[in-house]
Amino acid sequence: MNVSNVYIIGSGYHSFGRFDKSYQQIGSEAAAAALSDAGVEWRDIQAAYMARMYLPATSGARILRCLGATDISVIDIEAACASGGAALLQGMMAIRAGDADLVLVAGTEKMPRGFMDPSMIYSPWQIELGMSMNPAYWSMRAMRHMHEYGTTHEQIAMVAHKNHLNSVHNPMAMYQKEFSMEQILNSPLVCDPIRLLEICAPNDGAAAVILASERKVRELGAKGIRVAAVAHTISRYSSDFRCPAETMSATMDNLGPSEVTAARAYEAAGIGVDEIDCFEVQDTDAFCEIEIYEELGLCGVGEGGRLVQDGQTRIGGATPVNMSGGLISKGEPVGASHLGQIVELVAQLRGTCGPRQVEGAKTALGHVLGAGGNCAITILQK
Amino acid sequence: MSTETNRIAIKDGLFAGPLDDLADVHLCGSKCAACGETGLGSLDACPNCGSADLSPVALGNRGTLYTYTIVRHRPPGNYRGPAEFKPFGLGLVEVDGVLRIMAPLLPTIDDLRIGMPLRLHPYVLRTDENGAEVIAFAYGAMGE
Numbered sequence: 379m380n381v382s383n384v385y386i387i388g389s390g391y392h393s394f395g396r397f398d399k400s401y402q403q404i405g406s407e408a409a410a411a412a413l414s415d416a417g418v419e420w421r422d423i424q425a426a427y428m429a430r431m432y433l434p435a436t437s438g439a440r441i442l443r444c445l446g447a448t449d450i451s452v453i454d455i456e457a458a459c460a461s462g463g464a465a466l467l468q469g470m471m472a473i474r475a476g477d478a479d480l481v482l483v484a485g486t487e488k489m490p491r492g493f494m495d496p497s498m499i500y501s502p503w504q505i506e507l508g509m510s511m512n513p514a515y516w517s518m519r520a521m522r523h524m525h526e527y528g529t530t531h532e533q534i535a536m537v538a539h540k541n542h543l544n545s546v547h548n549p550m551a552m553y554q555k556e557f558s559m560e561q562i563l564n565s566p567l568v569c570d571p572i573r574l575l576e577i578c579a580p581n582d583g584a585a586a587v588i589l590a591s592e593r594k595v596r597e598l599g600a601k602g603i604r605v606a607a608v609a610h611t612i613s614r615y616s617s618d619f620r621c622p623a624e625t626m627s628a629t630m631d632n633l634g635p636s637e638v639t640a641a642r643a644y645e646a647a648g649i650g651v652d653e654i655d656c657f658e659v660q661d662t663d664a665f666c667e668i669e670i671y672e673e674l675g676l677c678g679v680g681e682g683g684r685l686v687q688d689g690q691t692r693i694g695g696a697t698p699v700n701m702s703g704g705l706i707s708k709g710e711p712v713g714a715s716h717l718g719q720i721v722e723l724v725a726q727l728r729g730t731c732g733p734r735q736v737e738g739a740k741t742a743l744g745h746v747l748g749a750g751g752n753c754a755i756t757i758l759q760k
Numbered sequence: 761m762s763t764e765t766n767r768i769a770i771k772d773g774l775f776a777g778p779l780d781d782l783a784d785v786h787l788c789g790s791k792c793a794a795c796g797e798t799g800l801g802s803l804d805a806c807p808n809c810g811s812a813d814l815s816p817v818a819l820g821n822r823g824t825l826y827t828y829t830i831v832r833h834r835p836p837g838n839y840r841g842p843a844e845f846k847p848f849g850l851g852l853v854e855v856d857g858v859l860r861i862m863a864p865l866l867p868t869i870d871d872l873r874i875g876m877p878l879r880l881h882p883y884v885l886r887t888d889e890n891g892a893e894v895i896a897f898a899y900g901a902m903g904e
């Protein structure tokens with residue numbers, strides 16, 4: 379299949395955290411920053427896609443109207459934690475279809491304070507019986523992995539330690555603070571074996587990119603980052619124990635959502651995992667990152683704990699993961715989280731990350747995974 | 761005049777058979793004739809292949825603990841556990857070699873082990889606004 383190239387020519391964000399600001403302000407600041415970075419005007423944008431999960435209907439239009447009421451198509455996109463990937467896919471397809479040369483793709487979230495209303499995800503009977511804690515699902519996967527492969531509490535804590543350490547130099551992050559292994563291992567258990575300093579918090583934030591066709595890139599004389607692949611899937615039957623699942627099959631052994639999505643993305647990009655220089659992945663909890671190492675093919679099944687222990691996923695290691703500090707440090711504004719990863723990866727490929735720069739990075743991968751087995755992977759190339 | 765207890769399942773179709781004798785209550789499964797998978801409860805469509813060719817089966821009351829966690833904080837929303845919160849186990853219980861069912865676990869949290877044998881424990885969770893007893897389930901150790 380001969381498909382045309384699509385490039386990111388600008389990126390911008392609003393920090394992730396908790397702010398006394400409307401979602402319109404947060405989202406439009408990120409969009410304006412991306413436009414400014416690309417050196418294009420809002421009135422030049424021909425279509426816009428807004429990823430969000432917890433915001434009201436037509437949030438995209440309400441956010442982008444702050445930049446001026448143009449008459450383009452603005453569509454809200456929701457695919458749980460993979461919303462940003464689904465939006466990016468739509469933007470890429472609009473350009474590949476020849477329908478647009480310049481597209482804005484953004485993600486914005488402003489999460490409710492305190493515990494999220496569990497009835498958005500869970501059935502009433504699950505809530506009554508206490509099955510409405512998202513970390514419980516992650517933790518059961520971790521417990522089984524520890525049982526089968528000998529993954530340790532220390533290895534899980536090492537992921538959190540690495541990511542918190544990476545965040546120190548990232549102004550996008552909610553927590554820019556190093557925690558010692560001791561502090562992490564002494565933080566309270568949330569759902570065994572996962573601890574408070576090993577999970578990410580839902581919060582507010584926004585991120586945006588400007589996509590351009592090859593023709594537009596030439597016309598602008600821009601230096602674009604090529605979008606080599608965007609893949610979005612929902613998990614196969616019983617392949618992923620994630621909220622709000624009630625059961626798993628004991629007979630089926632289907633490939634997990636990250637494996638399936640990665641295979642599609644690698645094929646679309648025409649590369650293997652060995653050719654990717656750095657990764658931003660869904661670290662909703664520290665164990666999740668270990669499992670994703672295995673599912674993306676950074677190591678064999680059961681070897682993820684050893685990979686982080688050996689320092690391979692640190693900045694400076696063979697396969698750096700979550701140079702930004704990950705969601706554990708940034709927080710997870712669900713609609714914005716994948717585009718936040720893209721902002722980091724664009725900066726890595728431009729070589730502008732300063733102390734957290736992966737030297738010579740030419741190819742980068744972003745991965746998100748969440749409710750319903752929604753998974754998205756984007757591969758970018760310099 | 762009926763002397764039957766007025767009882768309903770916490771979720772429609774969750775149990776097989778009458779709810780009068782809780783010692784004899786089983787979870788209901790739906791076995792698919794097309795692909796062979798079994799889903800939990802009385803279902804209209806197979807969760808694997810979408811087929812409507814399903815037969816109800818009474819699932820065995822014994823299982824083994826496939827994995828678990830301990831919930832250390834009170835779950836949000838309308839949780840019906842003890843008024844004074846106590847950390848409790850939640851697990852995936854493998855039943856009949858076909859299905860792993862998420863369920864609250866009754867054993868003391870320190871006694872939970874992957875692979876331990878468990879037994880279904882249906883119980884009266886509460887009485888609803890019509891006076892019906894609402895039946896829920898958990899898994900307990902074999903002696904419980």
Ligand SMILES: [Zn+2]
Pocket residue numbers: 792793794795796797806807808809810811
């Ligand atoms: Zn079937």
